[in-house]
Amino acid sequence: MVNCHIQTVEIIMKLGYKKIVVKVGSNVITKENGLPDESRIKHLVNQLADIKKQGIEVILVSSGAVASGRSLIKVSEKQDAVTTRQLLAAIGQVKLINTYSSFFATHAIQCAQVLVTKEDFRDRAHYLNMKNCLQILLQNEVIPVVNENDVVSVTELMFTDNDELAGLIASMLNADALIILSNVNGIYNGDPKLEGSAVIEEINGSVANLASFIQTGKSQFGRGGMITKSTMAQKVAKLGITVHIANGTKDDVLTSLLNNELVHTRFVPEKSKSGKKKWIAHSETAATGVVKLNDGAKTVLTSGKATSLLPVGIIEIQTDFLKGDIIKIIDEQHNLIGLGIAEYGSDKARERIGQKKQKALVHYDYFYSAI
Numbered sequence: 001m002v003n004c005h006i007q008t009v010e011i012i013m014k015l016g017y018k019k020i021v022v023k024v025g026s027n028v029i030t031k032e033n034g035l036p037d038e039s040r041i042k043h044l045v046n047q048l049a050d051i052k053k054q055g056i057e058v059i060l061v062s063s064g065a066v067a068s069g070r071s072l073i074k075v076s077e078k079q080d081a082v083t084t085r086q087l088l089a090a091i092g093q094v095k096l097i098n099t100y101s102s103f104f105a106t107h108a109i110q111c112a113q114v115l116v117t118k119e120d121f122r123d124r125a126h127y128l129n130m131k132n133c134l135q136i137l138l139q140n141e142v143i144p145v146v147n148e149n150d151v152v153s154v155t156e157l158m159f160t161d162n163d164e165l166a167g168l169i170a171s172m173l174n175a176d177a178l179i180i181l182s183n184v185n186g187i188y189n190g191d192p193k194l195e196g197s198a199v200i201e202e203i204n205g206s207v208a209n210l211a212s213f214i215q216t217g218k219s220q221f222g223r224g225g226m227i228t229k230s231t232m233a234q235k236v237a238k239l240g241i242t243v244h245i246a247n248g249t250k251d252d253v254l255t256s257l258l259n260n261e262l263v264h265t266r267f268v269p270e271k272s273k274s275g276k277k278k279w280i281a282h283s284e285t286a287a288t289g290v291v292k293l294n295d296g297a298k299t300v301l302t303s304g305k306a307t308s309l310l311p312v313g314i315i316e317i318q319t320d321f322l323k324g325d326i327i328k329i330i331d332e333q334h335n336l337i338g339l340g341i342a343e344y345g346s347d348k349a350r351e352r353i354g355q356k357k358q359k360a361l362v363h364y365d366y367f368y369s370a371i
């Protein structure tokens with residue numbers, strides 16, 4: 001036993017992460033018959049406990065409320081999809097968190113339930129309140145178990161899926177890595193079910209044809225699918241956080257991943273961005289104004305150099321905004337170039353369109369390039 005533990009200590013230190021966010025998909029912890037896979041949950045908790053005991057901060061984002069609810073109640077077929085989801089999640093989340101809590105308790109570790117909605121990330125003050133709460137949990141050696149609050153998050157107010165939520169949490173907490181556990185070994189260069197397909201082990205920067213490898217279908221209990229997972233992973237890696245997509249149904253997946261011994265997909269991180277840029281990057285739905293740029297301004301702004309958005313490159317203010325609002329910056333073909341915080345409102349910006357020597361509309365420190 002002692003030797004085994006010492007070995008685990010060495011294993012976990014190899015990648016050198018200090019803070020990780022682990023996202024567990026519904027499929028990982030749900031059996032084929034739809035019932036929660038308690039032995040899988042227990043095995044994951046054992047690994048997370050080992051990792052935490054090495055001094056690594058762990059935040060868990062776990063799906064599975066709806067799947068857990070299905071095991072507890074029979075839903076009338078007449079009930080619509082939204083209400084069914086609310087009902088199943090409301091009941092299932094209790095079971096899910098109790099399962100985690102009892103397994104963590106065997107390691108003398110406390111976990112906390114943190115349920116969030118997309119709205120919680122929109123307003124910067126609200127965002128910082130949530131960040132503060134998660135940090136205080138971590139400082140008190142508690143493992144936050146985060147899920148979307150499916151009871152109140154409906155339709156357009158929902159996250160695409162929990163991968164998006166996990167990306168937001170990893171960015172908010174400046175994690176070193178985000179580990180997404182699904183029921184496949186990673187992103188394949190073709191249909192994962194076909195023999196000729198292989199796992200793409202490293203993705204560096206934005207890969208133009210990545211989406212073409214991915215089948216649109218998703219797994220039995222999943223919500224978003226692999227396309228949303230890979231889009232989110234590229235965005236998070238661009239902010240400076242390593243993203244791993246691995247198979248959570250494999251034994252010892254976390255320990256072998258952290259020991260660099262697992263075949264999976266790893267997104268190479270770019271240089272780390274500031275906390276404010278990380279928030280701006282995830283704030284597209286909170287944007288009010290839309291500003292169109294000419295091609296010259298687009299080239300300068302996306303060159304990777306520290307340049308601010310000057311009125312000389314603006315060709316149109318499409319939607320109004322106030323000073324301090326998040327604005328979308330688009331090119332002549334209406335593609336998103338980036339997001340930024342407006343230094344002044346749309347009235348002033350309109351007066352200055354195309355003019356030289358005017359104050360920047362978006363300062364470089366508050367600009368996130370989506371390209």
Ligand SMILES: Nc1ncnc2c1ncn2[C@@H]1O[C@H](COP(=O)(O)OP(=O)(O)O)[C@@H](O)[C@H]1O
Binds near residue numbers: 028181192221226
């Ligand atoms: N090229 C691909 N590589 C890996 N998985 C893929 C690919 N194309 C489609 N998929 C599907 O994506 C699924 C994982 O996404 P999703 O259903 O959202 O899972 P989760 O519940 O883990 O979030 C896999 O089960 C697989 O069927």
Ligand SMILES: N[C@@H](CCC(=O)OP(=O)(O)O)C(=O)O
Binds near residue numbers: 064225
């Ligand atoms: N919040 C939902 C999970 C939704 C979701 O994104 O699921 P998945 O694609 O399996 O990560 C639940 O707990 O059932």
